[in-house]
Amino acid sequence: MPRSTPASSSRERILDAALLVMRDRGLANTTTKLIAAQAGLSEAMLYKHFADKQQLFLSVLRERTPRARLEADPRGESLAEGLSALVADLMAFFTRTFPIAASIFGSPALLAEHREGVAAHGGGPATVIDGVRARLVAEQDAGRIRPDADTASTARTLVGAAFHQGFLAAFEGLDAVPDAERIAADIVDVVLPGLVPAGR
Structure with a gap:
């Protein structure tokens, strides 16, 4: 099994954190700052993977939901x-x-x-x-x-x-x-x- 790279690992952490924050607070009360904090990463790292909150939301739907x-x-x-x-x-x-x-x-x-x-x-x-x-x-x-x-x-x-x-x-x-x-x-x-x- 290939080892994950730091970039893929940080992206996965962001998606996991986004799902938790969005489910807990709802999309309207979710910010990229809260997601980054939940993931233990900087907002700058979040924006390296996702252009904006909407792209992150769609990625959560596609990759973290049934x-x-x-x-x-x-x-x-x-x-x-x-x-x-x-x-x-x-x-x-x-x-x-x-x-x-x-x-x-x-x-x-x-x-x-x-x-x-x-x-x-x-x-x-x-x-x-x-x-x-x-x-x-x-x-x-x-x-x-x-x-x-x-x-x-x-x-x-x-x-x-x-x-x-x-x-x-x-x-x-x-x-x-x-x-x-x-x-x-x-x-x-x-x-x-x-x-x-x-x-x-």
């Missing part, structure tokens, strides 16, 4: 199984990230700054829907979803349902949605009839 698998499983799972796993992943992601991001909505000025910052780095909430729709289109191209299926509305439905379940779990102070796999399967069962080709 990831949704947006590609079909090559092992041959059914469409229902694959989409259920995707929805369960999204519920885990939203449950863990909602406490971080919610505070930013309390300040219109901070929200505007954050919105512009994440957009400049190619991020934002819409990217989740875009990713799910791309997964559905790939399934459509493979013939597992019928050609006339509304992949855009289906993506919004799946993401919206997952987000709401994540919100409910976060509201209760939980780190995960209870019985997530069953709930995800039930959500997929509702949309599946509008996706599958006739005779399947």
Whole structure:
């Protein structure tokens, strides 16, 4: 196993610290100074790895929170199984990230700054829907979803349902949605009839 370099080690420390501070204080009350102090590093070191707080936030989301698998499983799972796993992943992601991001909505000025910052780095909430729709289109191209299926509305439905379940779990102070796999399967069962080709 290759040994980590001081640069990669400091970057990992910053990401770990950022997750802790953001979860504890919320994004609106998180500063790069607090993150650097939590990591035991200087702010200058933080800025060697990340251009700004928004880039650091996006890196935390991508590298320190549950990831949704947006590609079909090559092992041959059914469409229902694959989409259920995707929805369960999204519920885990939203449950863990909602406490971080919610505070930013309390300040219109901070929200505007954050919105512009994440957009400049190619991020934002819409990217989740875009990713799910791309997964559905790939399934459509493979013939597992019928050609006339509304992949855009289906993506919004799946993401919206997952987000709401994540919100409910976060509201209760939980780190995960209870019985997530069953709930995800039930959500997929509702949309599946509008996706599958006739005779399947």
